[in-house]
Amino acid sequence: MKIGIIGVGNLGYSVAIGILSEKQHIKCKSLYLSKRNPRSLDNIGNLSVVKITTENKRLVKYSDVIIVAVQPAQLKGVLEEIKDVINPKKHTLISVVTGRKISDIEDVLGNDLPIIRCMPNTAISVGQSMTCISANERGKKNVEYAKTIFNALGKTMCIEENLMQAATVICASGIAFWMRLIRATSQGAVQLGFHSEEALELSMQTCLGAASLLIDSRSHPEEEIDKVTTPSGCTIQGLNEMEHQGLSSSLIKGLVTSFEKINEI
Numbered sequence: 001m002k003i004g005i006i007g008v009g010n011l012g013y014s015v016a017i018g019i020l021s022e023k024q025h026i027k028c029k030s031l032y033l034s035k036r037n038p039r040s041l042d043n044i045g046n047l048s049v050v051k052i053t054t055e056n057k058r059l060v061k062y063s064d065v066i067i068v069a070v071q072p073a074q075l076k077g078v079l080e081e082i083k084d085v086i087n088p089k090k091h092t093l094i095s096v097v098t099g100r101k102i103s104d105i106e107d108v109l110g111n112d113l114p115i116i117r118c119m120p121n122t123a124i125s126v127g128q129s130m131t132c133i134s135a136n137e138r139g140k141k142n143v144e145y146a147k148t149i150f151n152a153l154g155k156t157m158c159i160e161e162n163l164m165q166a167a168t169v170i171c172a173s174g175i176a177f178w179m180r181l182i183r184a185t186s187q188g189a190v191q192l193g194f195h196s197e198e199a200l201e202l203s204m205q206t207c208l209g210a211a212s213l214l215i216d217s218r219s220h221p222e223e224e225i226d227k228v229t230t231p232s233g234c235t236i237q238g239l240n241e242m243e244h245q246g247l248s249s250s251l252i253k254g255l256v257t258s259f260e261k262i263n264e265i
């Protein structure tokens with residue numbers, strides 16, 4: 001695959017790093033990167049597989065799979081810029097742009113082009129993204145391209161496009177939500193006597209352990225909670241206090257508020 005990424009900011013850069021670390025598996029022959037100020041890419045610019053440009057048309061010309069990772073307000077301009085050099089027989093366009101529908105892209109580039117909408121998260125740079133995927137009619141045949149890239153960099157789930165906004169909140173914004181939970185538990189650990197680096201390590205590994213338990217055993221979170229909550233013990237006491245203070249409720253309300261905002265983007 002010859003891959004091009006238009007918009008190498010926070011997410012585009014994470015995707016690029018992920019692709020570079022899995023380039024044998026993804027069979028990435030070349031990785032064209034474009035952004036407005038490419039000097040920040042100097043650290044990867046000398047890799048033989050990487051080409052850096054500010055010309056999106058050039059990127060399109062030399063790529064088969066084009067990943068667009070610009071801000072929502074920048075998408076239309078980018079599509080207008082590349083539309084003359086897009087060839088539906090050669091190219092597949094993958095958009096990771098929040099809140100922009102496949103039909104918005106088809107309005108500019110037409111529905112002959114395979115278009116795949118993906119929502120990864122920044123854990124892609126360490127091969128642990130949860131990426132949701134949907135495609136237009138023409139893109140369904142080429143969805144394997146997206147799966148090859150994103151399965152090498154975490155897990156994928158094909159979903160109906162009308163769930164993409166919800167997936168964005170749970171998986172992409174979700175990284176920030178989980179970070180705050182890890183940060184909060186480490187702050188608690190400091191209050192209980194640990195140094196901050198130790199506290200963060202305890203929180204991170206416990207978080208990883210909890211997720212791994214569910215992934216490996218496929219059990220339900222409540223089943224695992226039951227195993228930890230000794231009758232009259234400290235865990236149930238703490239858990240119930242968290243719930244009295246609205247832990248689950250505030251998380252759900254936050255997710256819904258995030259979802260309401262995303263529908264305005």
Ligand SMILES: NC(=O)C1=CN([C@@H]2O[C@H](COP(=O)(O)OP(=O)(O)OC[C@H]3O[C@@H](n4cnc5c(N)ncnc54)[C@H](O)[C@@H]3O)[C@@H](O)[C@H]2O)C=CC1
Binds near residue numbers: 034035036070071072
């Ligand atoms: N940051 C995240 O965790 C996630 C972001 N997204 C979505 O991905 C998109 C990118 O987000 P970020 O990386 O956070 O934004 P960002 O602002 O960090 O990156 C955007 C990049 O696009 C470049 N750019 C702007 N116009 C351009 C043009 N005409 N040609 C080439 N490059 C151009 C900018 O130079 C910048 O490097 C957004 O639509 C965002 O909603 C989706 C999932 C997760």
Ligand SMILES: O=C(O)[C@@H]1CCC=N1
Binds near residue numbers: 098168172173
């Ligand atoms: O906060 C945002 O709007 C974008 C979408 C998901 C992650 N970042």
